[in-house]
Amino acid sequence: MFRRLLKDFRWGVIPVPGRLIAVIFFVVLFILPLLGASRYMLLILSLACINAIFAVSWDVLSGYSGQVNFGQALFFGAGAYGSALLYKYAGLPPGAAIPLGAVAAALLGIVTCFPALRLRGPYLSLITLAFPLLFQELVRGFDVTGGYLGIRGLPELATTPAGRYYVCLVVMTVAVLIMWKLTDAGSKYVRTGLIFHAIREDEIAARATGINTINYKILAFAIGGFFGGIAGGLYAHLIGTAGYAAFSMTRSFEAIIWVIFGGMVSIYGAVAGVFALYPLVQSLTGTVVGSYNYVIMTVLVICILLFMPEGVAVWIRDKIERECPRCKLTNAAWRRTCRACGASLH
């Protein structure tokens, strides 16, 4: 097992720059607290991990299966309030409350996708925009959910900042790996990735080949909802409060901005988008450009949509990697010949 992993690393990771960067990125994230990162930096990175789960969950639902959801905050809020309510009324610890809250968010995703399944294109996006706002008003209005103040005093994920950071990081790594495997179109074991691609590209053709597209759309909503809920639960326990802002429209759109910046329909693009933009925007707050950081972000998004529609991370990847025309193996762009079959790459 260990030797196979080492072999995979030797032949599968080192020669491919994109994978190498991904591995180095995660290693750096894991050893950062040991290098003496400040308390504030760890908090920002913990939030970045949570946002990465959230952004990837949006990408799986909207990017991969093509059901562009403008209300991903519904799942975030459902996860946050779900785990908070479980703590408040059942006294569950975060370890049990967060997954159960995420299951609640997934169920909510399944319920809300029934009206949404009949719609496509802009109508779907518009109706999904409505759900989180509906819930925002409901949780704000009733005492069960704490009204305007939300549910406060939730238990912490861990006692030290580094501990909290590790919880977020490990959950993020596992969640992103699971979502990556679920949407991997080339996988031999899981068909969902291939089917999501098919539904996005041409739903009628997918139906004609005998795929029950409705079931797979429901599955996409459930997956997106579950991981969005995980992100929401982690967030609520990290900051200690489940507030109605978890359902806000801004939260949905932030995820969309990150994913578009990094590159849609690519898990690594979503993660890269969050880790590039979120700490940047946070560190700009309080400086001269602080009040204009969202202006910069939105101008950036508009420019990317117009001039680099595939996203920054995907654009960089295309610059440093090239697919062998003969055996479809990924090579570094600076190689002349393919590393496996020796075919010329030009």
Added chain:
Amino acid sequence: MTLTSGSVYAVLASGMSLIFGVAHIVNLAHTAFYVLAAYFLWYFFNVLGLHPAASVAITLAATTGLGMLSYRFLLDRVRQHPQVVLLLTIALAMLIQEILLGTFEAHLRTVYPPLLPAGTVSIFGVTVQIQQLVIMGAVAVIMVGLWLFLSRTKAGVAVRATANDAEVASLMGISVSRTLLMVMGLGTALAGIAAMLISSTWVFYPWAWSPSLVMILAIIVLGGLGSIKGSILGAYIIALAETLLVSLAPQYGYLKTAVALAAMVIVLSLRPGGLFGIVFEEEKL
């Protein structure tokens, strides 16, 4: 109450509906232009102290111009890709919000003194504010004008032809890009007019676009995306529902958006095309 807010909603929604019906652009930045127009009016009238008529004229010109610029330089390039349009217009709306927030700060603003005459008159024993009469009259004039424009003028025929089939329209010698530019200008002008009509009673702030956007979406989805008739009807239905909720159960007044959204969800579940919606060929799966 129903009639005034319904009338203003109708103007706002018909602008958005027009843009969708003709250009197939869901302009989520529509209400951002509406808020922007309110800010322009406030700035020219209250800060610079211009004459009311001058402020109204500059506001209208500036809003329309910005709408046309954003179409010419942003939306025209991506209008073939509906998802990109949605994302782009949302980014545009957030951009307008953040610029307003950065320039005018997060204060509640209102246009004072009101541009419309105050006072009340009595019609058939019912006391009515003159403001409300003026608003309703203006809305009626605008709607009739819009209808005359679309049905009687050459440009209106071009707009309707483009809405029906842009490809054939361009074969018939209509410049689709220019028609859409005009429609976008008209749509944002309607948003600006709506903002001016409601300015005397409206307290606005930089992120006021999102609650209004939700109401407008509820209205136009209820009426059917792209149908002006539908959105006018939808506006009055939603305004009536809102007023009924507030007057019958004041303690649940904060739920008015929820009621509008619930109405939208129900209508969409039963009739995916809305009351008068355009159902596209590919949607009949």
